[in-house]
Amino acid sequence: MAETTRPMRRQEIRRENEKAILLAAEKVFAEAGFGGATMQLIADLAGLPKANLHYYFATKEELYRSVVQNIFEIWLQAANCFDAARGPVDGISAYIDAKMEISRRHPDGSKVWASEVMHGAPVLQDYMESTLREWTDGRVEIIRRWIEEGKMDPVDPRHLLYMLWATTQHYADFGHQIETLNGGKSLSDRQWREAKENIKRVILTGIGAQPA
Amino acid sequence: MAETTRPMRRQEIRRENEKAILLAAEKVFAEAGFGGATMQLIADLAGLPKANLHYYFATKEELYRSVVQNIFEIWLQAANCFDAARGPVDGISAYIDAKMEISRRHPDGSKVWASEVMHGAPVLQDYMESTLREWTDGRVEIIRRWIEEGKMDPVDPRHLLYMLWATTQHYADFGHQIETLNGGKSLSDRQWREAKENIKRVILTGIGAQPA
DNA sequence: CTGAAAGCTGACCATACGGTCAGGATGCAA
DNA sequence: TTGCATCCTGACCGTATGGTCAGCTTTCAG
CATH class of the missing domain: 1.10.10.60 (Homeodomain-like)
Structure with missing residues (x-):
């Protein structure tokens, strides 16, 4: 080098x-x-x-742990988008953008994280029961408030979060499938933009938070 | 036994x-x-x-191949829901129900399938390029027709399908995370019902296909 | 310049794993 | 009952892998 x-x-x-x-x-x-x-x-x-x-x-375990913790940190950083927002349109849009960007820029990390969770989170169980739970509870509270303030329809906040996680993460974890269905080519800039736009439109419309 | x-x-x-x-x-x-x-x-x-x-x-490979093919078949069976439907409300509702039932009844199979795809589908590449692609193209065509007939908003059919896959599959692959955030308990009958209802409501509303 | 600490590595080891095989047990058709 | 195909299994083997270590080289403070 x-x-x-x-x-x-x-x-x-x-x-x-x-x-x-x-x-x-x-x-x-x-x-x-x-x-x-x-x-x-x-x-x-x-x-x-x-x-x-x-x-x-x-050890191999120690190396693995470092990798997983790294991606977990990146994952958590996307949280900030949520906090700074004044309403569901801003917050959820920004969050989707951030998580899609992670799926695009760190597909390997996303896969490792998915694998870790799928196998019962042997390494990250502590984090999930502390950090992740706190983060989630906080976001649930924010969404609940938005609902109370009439800024969106009464959707179960947890299932909404799962939907956000699932939809965005999918583009990393199942990237190979998406590529195959895309004629073997990875998504272009335009296609990534379209993906984001579609997700945002469907979800924001779906929770009744479309901005006029 | x-x-x-x-x-x-x-x-x-x-x-x-x-x-x-x-x-x-x-x-x-x-x-x-x-x-x-x-x-x-x-x-x-x-x-x-x-x-x-x-x-x-x-060999281990042969055993693995059998397991993967089994779950792929189950996965494909859920397709029928789509075909018999007269519109997006019926079709997508039934598909979500079917796929959520798979996530609930065959979480292990779902995880194996996810793992297979995440690792580049070494075993199922053929199927993905033939069976899966055909299935997908067919469904894309159906959705496109629904849009033309004004039964739903103009959403990119592929990204809609990805959203359906992602959201439903998530309850199997990330079941451990969901359980952890659910206080360490697996989802109850009621919670599964709520999950389905939430997903259906958000997506159907999101694509402008809500029935009245 | 010097010595100690940090960085590096080829050779080695113990173990665990996928897979084999010779030979025994069991069902079943004739 | 007999013969044979199927079913079963303990013992074994070669290999690949995670990990170790003795001793080398390089950095750098004093």
């Missing part, structure tokens, strides 16, 4: 290698699942000897 | 053992993924010695 063999700073080395490993791990875990992934594959993809992986991450 | 050691018919034996193996395999593949699943675990769960598995299914 580095053309000149300029001496690297310790900190720099650590940062770069960890980043490379995490990126490779994310991809391999996404493609093969935890059980199917091998440290050797991750090492090859990261361009490092396998033993070096164990220098940075003691 | 059999209390009396009544002699079993050959056919019967075969059928029962294959069924037991497939059921166990579905569960183990769902919980651990293909790579994480072991023939030993499947054998234990099926109550058979490992070697007996290989008598019925030569």
